[in-house]
Amino acid sequence: MPKTGDRSRAATASPLDTLPFALDRASPVPLYHQLAQQLEAAIEQGALAPGNLLGNEIDLSTRLGLSRPTVRQAIQSLVDKGLLVRRRGVGTQVVHSQVRRPLELSSLYDDLETAGQRPTTQVVRDEQVPATAEIAAALGVPEGTGVTLLERLRRTHGQPVAFLRNYLPPTLPELDTARLESTGLYRLLRAAGVTLHSAHQTVGARSATADEAVLLTERTGAALLTMRRTAYDDTGRPVEYGTHIYRASRYSFDFQLLVRS
Known part of the structure; x- marks a missing residue:
């Protein structure tokens, strides 16, 4: 004993x-x-x-x-x-390890799941909205066209990591909100027959607004990483435009740089 x-x-x-x-x-x-x-x-x-x-x-x-x-x-x-x-x-x-994400055309949900981060999703909005000039240009539709707006809060280990805002063109099938909370957007697009091929992406940084700080459990003015992405299918058609924010304290992008001769 x-x-x-x-x-x-x-x-x-x-x-x-x-x-x-x-x-x-x-x-x-x-x-x-x-x-x-x-x-x-x-x-x-x-x-x-x-x-x-x-x-x-x-x-x-x-x-x-x-x-x-x-x-x-x-x-x-x-x-x-x-x-x-x-x-x-x-x-x-x-609490958790920092999310390190490769800078490539992949789903945040898939990257987190692969890294063992146990992602969860809360769908904040899923509705039709008229496309602004910026959104219309990104999706290749006339301004004012009805597009699907998705807003989702992504967590790992119960802690907020990112707030994702995506716009989808009217040519895509309607996505089920319950499924959006159990898997990633790109998985659902592939299941709907969309072949993702390429994307144009811009990464930046700025300070959190008061509303964003509440969503991400940060202080107002905390550093955020930002990303804007337009994804295209194998025919060159825009299929998604996203504007996302990430907690800089818990998230980073990984780059591989090659020397050009």
Whole structure:
């Protein structure tokens, strides 16, 4: 039978106990930053999963031979990135890894699902609206034409990541709202017989408005990534125009750059 002390230690065991930290005290990189980088890598690679508790700062500082302020600074930097959260009465907890999305013609839902992020969708609007000049130009229809407007809030692990606004031309079949909440838009378009071929996309950044901050659980003025995309089928016909916003603290695009000779 285990001793009382053994049960106590097992109850307070942390996933950090199994991680092989390697801190270089001779490096010009501050120790808190080295620790933060290794913690972030553990979260990205799944060694620290959403919901895991990091345990006591004092125990971690003792184990690594670091000062408590150094450990606290490393943890705070990941709290600021949205990877960790401090919960009263619970401790410091892993929230999720940052979403890293390849810059290619793919569905956000599919990318999140592939990365094990457990995406969910809330359809905020699904209705017909008259096309403005901007939307009409993107979809190749006369201004004022009725188009489908979809607004969706995308979450991972229960936390908002992106607010998606898409416009679809009237030539496309009507999409079921319930199915939009259980899968991605591009999957539904393919199921409807649309062959997605290419897209023109622009990525930018700006500050969150008050309404956007409420939707994405951010502060007003927080950094947002923006994306505008027009997708085309294999005949060159525009089939979707999207204007999306993403939480910069939890989302990034990955680029592959080639040297042109």
